[in-house]
Amino acid sequence: MKKNKPKTRMSYKFLFALPFFIFMIMMVVVPLSLLFFYAFFEDGSFTFAHIQYFFTDSVSVRILFRSLGIALLATVIAILIAFPIALGLATAGFKRSHTILMLFIMPMWINLLLRSFALRELFGIIGVERGLFALVFAIVLDYLPLAIIPIYVVISGTSKKYIEASQDLGANPTQVFTKTILPLSVPGIMAAFLLVFTPAISTYFLVQYFGDNSTRMLGWLLFQLNINSEFGRASVISIALLIIVVLTILITNRLSKRGNKRGGLW
């Protein structure tokens, strides 16, 4: 029966997706290609000038490494805070754990700019100086929900059973933590890492709100270059950010797979 289906009926179905493809090609593929075009072409001819500028102007490379450092620091701190919260909510048996989780997620619906504005005002009142501490604090506070959610989902999902099983099999609390909880929550931790690290490394308004001259980051540089219409150099920064994000995805994927395996083998 199925083979006899008239062919015309099959053929038009994928056309439903046509507007989607046109839209995505116009808004994603073309713009990303334009980044490479602007990075390597100037007035219609091929050039390495923008790339060269990035590596030789002494500011860009320093900002690159500083961004990696600040984003890494903030992400690690966010995960260190998020992990016990997620673990507690998933395993400690709070009566209203869903409501507490909701309390953590709720600020995400309040406009990010308003939240940052509020924090800046609070810092102003209690006298926290602008700089590395204020910036990292702000990044951690703003993106904490993005770290809590994936870890909570992983722990409260599959691993809860394994935790009980390992307790039943006589593991002491330390063993339960190092051999069961930690390896099993690696995928969640890696997802959290990706979700926090990407916005952290590319933020610019937080740098403007909380940072000083010593905490300028890649996103800030890109923002300034865009304002000055230096599209070539800005494209190079964008490509650097693209590469960083892709590498982060590859590394976190790798690690979360390995974590899974170890979790399975304990």
Add this chain to the structure above:
Amino acid sequence: MKKKIIYASFIFLVIALVYAPILMLVAFSFSETRIMQTDNFQFGFGTWRDLFQNQRIMSALFNTILIATLSAALAVIIATFACMGIIKMKRRAQSATMILNQIPFINATIVTAFSLVLLFAALGIFNAGYFKLILAHTLICLPISVLVILPRLRSMDQNMFEAAQDLGAPPMHAMFSVVIPQLMPAMIAAFLLGFSLSLDDFIITQFNNDGVHTISTVVYSYTRIPPPRELRALGALIFGLVLVILIFVNIYLGKRRKKSEVNR
């Protein structure tokens, strides 16, 4: 038991930290002083009066809701059709499409924002803030819409659409009276998620707005120090709205959960 207390106190501490800034804003929205001063709290509703008289902020509020509504709706329409097409594609084409769909999701927002600046510059579109923002925000909403609608479509009986046509319904009619009603819950969920993503966007809007302000960019645009006092009231207003909406949603979901438990 001891463990639970340690967890509870840590959680409480972090919640206090998370809410301290916004609650302070709410408290000081009832103080009329120009600058927030802990030792000089003058109760009054001046900030709120200023807020509703501030044309810039009011039009930004309107723009935010307009752009979020239109973009989320447009994204849901494109995504619904896209899912109907995607589901009929070969496996490899499907996974390639999903990767394409994920790109704006995974990519750093600032890179998306800047690449759109390049696109609009290359196309020669200038001073068209609303047009640019609706396109850009549709891009923000589209991936999540596809991710929400596709599983729902997969779980539906694939033969319904054919069956309706075999019974004589023209394709469009079959779609609107058979497929769409079943997809409705997923479409509404996709709309709401897209809407909230659009509300929260700052970077893409800031790069492409051509002077059209949303809440995010209008807050950002007040760079002078001290900032105008009505921003405190704006923060309090949005906090209050979110709180009320979430409480209602929670009550509604709780009721539904209880209902389904009773039915079981």
